[in-house]
Ligand SMILES: CC[C@@H](C(=O)O)C(=O)SCCNC(=O)CCNC(=O)[C@H](O)C(C)(C)COP(=O)(O)OP(=O)(O)OC[C@H]1O[C@@H](n2cnc3c(N)ncnc32)[C@H](O)[C@@H]1OP(=O)(O)O
């Protein structure tokens with residue numbers, strides 16, 4: 001694991017949350033992107049070497065819609081940068097973590113991503129991210 005790539009925050013109203021985080025961080029969102037496969041709209045802010053990823057749901061079966069319904073707004077996941085996502089997934093599986101994806105999938109902001117079930121990491125949903133070579 002290299003560093004914290006981003007912290008994902010589930011929000012009800014992405015436009016409103018954008019204004020709040022612009023004020024909080026003193027910087028504008030540098031990217032907004034829809035990820036259809038996850039049913040989310042994202043907005044990214046740079047914070048030093050890491051990022052904040054605001055996540056709004058685009059449909060009722062999105063993991064974000066479910067999370068908001070059950071737990072309300074707040075921190076949804078922590079994402080770590082990894083050098084080799086396949087190697088890291090194998091290592092974590094050997095360590096007994098529960099992987100939510102058999103294969104990495106395309107995430108936001110030019111990343112391959114995979115998730116670990118929060119029940120296997122003390123109630124925290126973990127995302128692994130590997131930059132896709134351009
Ligand atoms: C934009 C793409 C990407 C990026 O590039 O950055 C993203 O970040 S996408 C983010 C959205 N996508 C995902 O979250 C995908 C992975 N998540 C899942 O597969 C599911 O959400 C889940 C974690 C397996 C939960 O789904 P499910 O079991 O169907 O939901 P339940 O509501 O029944 O929850 C079961 C259990 O787990 C607790 N839970 C759910 N989400 C979280 C969470 N984010 N953090 C901590 N705990 C979580 C939930 O409260 C339930 O607990 P109990 O009630 O105690 O059983």
Ligand SMILES: [Co+2]
Nearest residue numbers: 008053079127
């Ligand atoms: Co994320």
